[in-house]
Amino acid sequence: MLSFILKRLGLAFLVAVTVSLISFVLLYLSGDPAIALAGEGASSEDIAAINVRYGFDRPMVVQYGAWLLSALTGDFGESYYFKMPVSSLLAERLSVTMLLGLCGISFALVTAVPLGVLAAMRPNSIIDRFALLLSVAGQAMPSFWFGLILVVIFSIKLRWLPASGSSTWAHFILPTVVLGYYAMPAIMRLTRAGMLEVLSSDYIRTARAKGASEGRVLFKHALRNAIIPVVSLAAVQMGFMLGGSIVVESIFALHGAGFLAYESISRNDLPTVQALVLIFSMFYIIFTFTADVLNAWLDPRMRSA
């Protein structure tokens, strides 16, 4: 198990370095940052001055090395637009996004996994149909529309929950539901499919032949094997929630990292975008690494891989 973890860690590190290189280069390919900074009608002297000030005149490799080194110490440079260190900008915005992402994935898992198990226990029953209906609706409804409907019902009509902002925990309930409901159908259906397959397997019959109770059969013997693909999926969705919650953040006026990414791209705020791309991909790498380790713990056959 330890050698498996070390191997995966090494792999994750290599992926992280590659991703950082690609994200650095890609952003430079999108246009000359000095021109973007100086504006359309800037003179060549202005551009040259900007090149010197921000170090754009140095070779690409040197720029990458300098950027990576300072990034490792938490220094991502200064935002062109906000005129403040990117790191403090990120600290402020990321906490909102991470809280939202954690709540969202937890909501999705807590609703989807039990529902998937119930649906698999009684395929084609009313519970199964209800779960299917719920998941089809979740897949079909755009999250901006669902978010607005929730605001209309719970904030405007019933006045139970605040519609926007991020100051109290109550502000996070509606965004959590919207974000979590978006991820729920896939998790639910994967749990259901996995449980259906595992429940008809020979080792479940063996467990029953030993006199194991239904709960023991379901949770100890079946769920552990059925949940393995769900772990990988949840990791990817968690990464997606952090980077892709722009829509939800905009609807509920949560100033998170997703919204910041959108703003910074439209303002050509290069250091911020670079830092965000790097951070988001690091999150993806951390989540997939965690999922791999979790899966290896669940399924011993993966430990030798």
Added chain:
Amino acid sequence: MTDNTQNPILRVKNLTIDIPTATGTLHAVRGIDFDLMRGETLCIVGESGSGKSLTSLALMGLLGRAIRPQADVMDFERTALLEASPKTLRSLRGARMSMIFQEPMTSLNPSYTIGDQLMEALLIHGGTSRKTARGRAIELLQKVGITAAESRLSQFPHQLSGGLRQRVMIAMALMCEPELIIADEPTTALDVTIQAQILRLLVDLQAEMGMALILITHDLGVVARIADKVAVMYAGALVETGPTADLFAAPSHPYPRGLLNCIPLPGKPDRCETGHYCGHRALPRGGGLGLHLPHQM
């Protein structure tokens, strides 16, 4: 409870299993009867689809929700298996009656160690400590001929060969010293050399522990060697049942006669004719078999 040796440990009268399907009810097992005494070996033979496995699963109460077996009598000792609550059945399964399955490769949970899976039945039923259960697991692994038993406990099923896994399955079935073991073709998935070893092991352990054994098999050679009684199934019905010697000496029904003729002998022409089976659905329920056997024609 007084153990009267005259009383059968298992009594089955008119066991019927109907399976509802989209195209009509399948009469998979059609009114079979047999008794089994303590320490006795009953072999159930018959071709694939004749209802042998379904019968054994019905005895264990493992048919699942969709299939409801019926019988006039299906008693294990004094427990009427068909009327018993799920809880009563659970307390019997694995403790007093246990089962060895046909597929050693898939019958063990890939996520748990051999030790965990061996100890499970004892921990569920026995109320013993983990330490005692562990000792018992090692003892039984040694008994089924597994070397380095202690280190095997921490291994996972995928690290074991098919033969070893089937030995583990046997050890697992024996953990609580059951009075009845049902082995459903325990050697079909294994190499010929391993098959003989596993069967010998099973029979030796049965004699040693005084268990009753129901062995489901295709192998008439095995039947001749180990069975006290034989039940021959065909298309869901019991076509012949009786002491082994009688069956081999003078089978009364054409199907077992045909079956015996299927044993290849050097120098004899192949006379394997067991008839054409026309499908369960076409058969009338109960009563006469609609078999088209060469001997009848």
